[in-house]
Amino acid sequence: MMMTEILDGRALSHKIRQQLKQRTARLRERGIVPALAVILVGTDSASQIYVRNKHRAAAEVGLATHDFKLPETTTEEELLALIAKLNVDPSIHGILVQLPLPPQIDSAKITAEIDPSKDVDGFHPLNVGQLFLNNPQSLPCTPHGIMRLLAEHQIDVAGKHAVVVGRSNIVGRPIAALLLNADATVTVTHSKTANLRELTRQADILIVAIGRAEFIKAADVKPGVVVVDVGMNRNAAGKLVGDVDFTEVEPIAEAITPVPGGVGPMTIALLLEQTVKFAER
Numbered sequence: 169m170m171m172t173e174i175l176d177g178r179a180l181s182h183k184i185r186q187q188l189k190q191r192t193a194r195l196r197e198r199g200i201v202p203a204l205a206v207i208l209v210g211t212d213s214a215s216q217i218y219v220r221n222k223h224r225a226a227a228e229v230g231l232a233t234h235d236f237k238l239p240e241t242t243t244e245e246e247l248l249a250l251i252a253k254l255n256v257d258p259s260i261h262g263i264l265v266q267l268p269l270p271p272q273i274d275s276a277k278i279t280a281e282i283d284p285s286k287d288v289d290g291f292h293p294l295n296v297g298q299l300f301l302n303n304p305q306s307l308p309c310t311p312h313g314i315m316r317l318l319a320e321h322q323i324d325v326a327g328k329h330a331v332v333v334g335r336s337n338i339v340g341r342p343i344a345a346l347l348l349n350a351d352a353t354v355t356v357t358h359s360k361t362a363n364l365r366e367l368t369r370q371a372d373i374l375i376v377a378i379g380r381a382e383f384i385k386a387a388d389v390k391p392g393v394v395v396v397d398v399g400m401n402r403n404a405a406g407k408l409v410g411d412v413d414f415t416e417v418e419p420i421a422e423a424i425t426p427v428p429g430g431v432g433p434m435t436i437a438l439l440l441e442q443t444v445k446f447a448e449r
């Protein structure tokens with residue numbers, strides 16, 4: 169009987185936060201309070217969960233957060249003015265603008281205006297380019313959290329076939345780059361991919377970030393696969409479920425992340441870690 173390893177993001181994020189506590193204490197001895205500015209425009213529901221959990225975790229590790237909650241009707245000019253102010257504020261080490269933004273705001277224009285050295289999300293084109301060139305400066309938190317979770321469980325990706333489902337700027341594209349930098353053989357699939365399930369069945373490592381509840385079933389994976397589920401969806405019963413049918417896939421997998429308690433808490437831990445890193449420079 170093979171036992172499936174559960175990749176527990178809650179436990180590892182706890183461990184990372186304990187280490188960060190010591191680093192923030194040392195910074196405070198030098199008179200530096202690491203500070204993160206979080207900008208939320210409107211009322212996206214995933215963003216609100218994120219803001220709430222982030223806030224709690226930041227306080228616990230001794231990191232200051234400055235929340236800017238702006239109305240749905242905020243203009244691009246207003247948001248750019250706030251970013252310009254935060255860019256030059258020496259007491260602010262990290263700036264995060266919650267995505268998605270309302271339709272009147274061009275998010276590409278916004279991410280390009282954040283000082284790359286305060287870009288805790290790693291979404292600025294300069295940081296995206298550095299990641300692609302295998303010289304990362306600031307990494308997107310969710311992909312970074314995934315790599316840390318795999319490393320913690322001694323899952324070596326070198327030489328393995330990693331299949332990514334989804335090509336978003338936040339998860340699919342950057343995790344593909346990170347896996348490639350770690351010497352995996354990477355296939356990126358998405359909503360237009362022909363015979364997608366034939367490709368997922370070939371994965372040694374399967375990363376699913378497509379935003380469809382329980383999309384990956386038992387028949388879509390091979391025995392012994394390592395599954396990372398980035399999805400966060402509400403099912404008909406109002407329960408939080410991933411993009412992977414956990415009940416079906418877990419018995420076949422060698423290792424799998426749960427939802428909740430997998431990738432989500434890791435995203436927050438790496439966001440805090442990146443902010444502390446910026447404050448230490």
Ligand SMILES: Nc1nc(=O)c2c([nH]1)NC[C@@H]1CN(c3ccc(C(=O)N[C@@H](CCC(=O)O)C(=O)O)cc3)C=[N+]21
Pocket residue numbers: 214215217218221264265266267268289309310408427428429430431432433435436
């Ligand atoms: N610029 C930007 N960067 C982001 O990284 C970003 C964003 N915008 N916009 C929204 C999404 C969503 N997101 C979450 C991260 C963690 C949890 C999280 O803590 N999840 C927990 C708890 C879930 C719960 O409390 O129900 C878990 O999965 O176990 C949720 C949501 C980051 N995002």
